[in-house]
Amino acid sequence: MTDLRLAIWDVDGTLVDSRETIHNVMVEAFRQSGLVPPEYDDTRRIVGLSLHEACAQLAPGASVDEIERLVTDYRNTWVRARARPDFKQPLYDGALETLEALRDEGWLIAMATGKTRAGIASLFKLHQLEHFFDTIWCADDGPGKPHPHMVLQAMDALGMEPDASLMIGDAIHDIAMGRAAGVRSLGVSWGFGAAHELEEAGAHEVHHEFRTLRESVMNFRSVAAGGQQGA
Secondary structure (H helix, E strand, C coil): CCCCCEEEECCECCCECCHHHHHHHHHHHHHHCCCCCCCHHHHHHHCCECHHHHHHHHCCCCCHHHHHHHHHHHHHHHHHHHHCCCCCCCECCCHHHHHHHHHHCCCEEEEECCCCHHHHHHHHHHCCCHHHCCEEECHHHCCCECCCHHHHHHHHHHCCCHHHEEEEECCHHHHHHHHHCCCEEEEECCCCCCHHHHHHCCCCEEECCHHHHHHHHHHHHHHHHCCCCCC
16 A cells, blocks of 8 residues: 555635735725625635635626626736735745645645636746645636535645545535545644634644644644554
């Protein structure tokens, strides 16, 4: 049995603290579209969904044309935001160290994100993370979260099975995606999803700091290699 293991990572709210930026961009897009902007508690619940679905949930009374305009305004607002000299999306404390530890231990690492390719390129300009990822799947590649497509594609691209793979994310959509793909799904409480929401979504574990997350992931490697994968 191979000892290879795969860690599949969400980005926004998991590795990168983009909470303020995403909400501010969404508020500005709503204003440009002439719609009432959402509260942060509403915005956080749609992060990870496809942009059309997210906008439709935030503006349930909007017409198809209004949703299309909102999507366009959101994308354009993001372009302007990324071009500002003060634009920032900091890594969470412990994120870089965890990716380095996984790479040092021989893990395969994948990305499954609601970002577009343009958004990922912007991320890699801010943070030199590209070399950590063996495969990257995003909003441009097919069905978005909570559909299992991105996790299934990541495993297929690297020749990995569900019992040797982990999904790590901060939103209920990450957990639902991982569970639908049949992989152990770990939630983190420092992003967009509340701990109790992640538990209710079916997270196998919920972590409140990178230290315990890192310990759990490393332990999964040992347990799974011994054929004792937990439910």
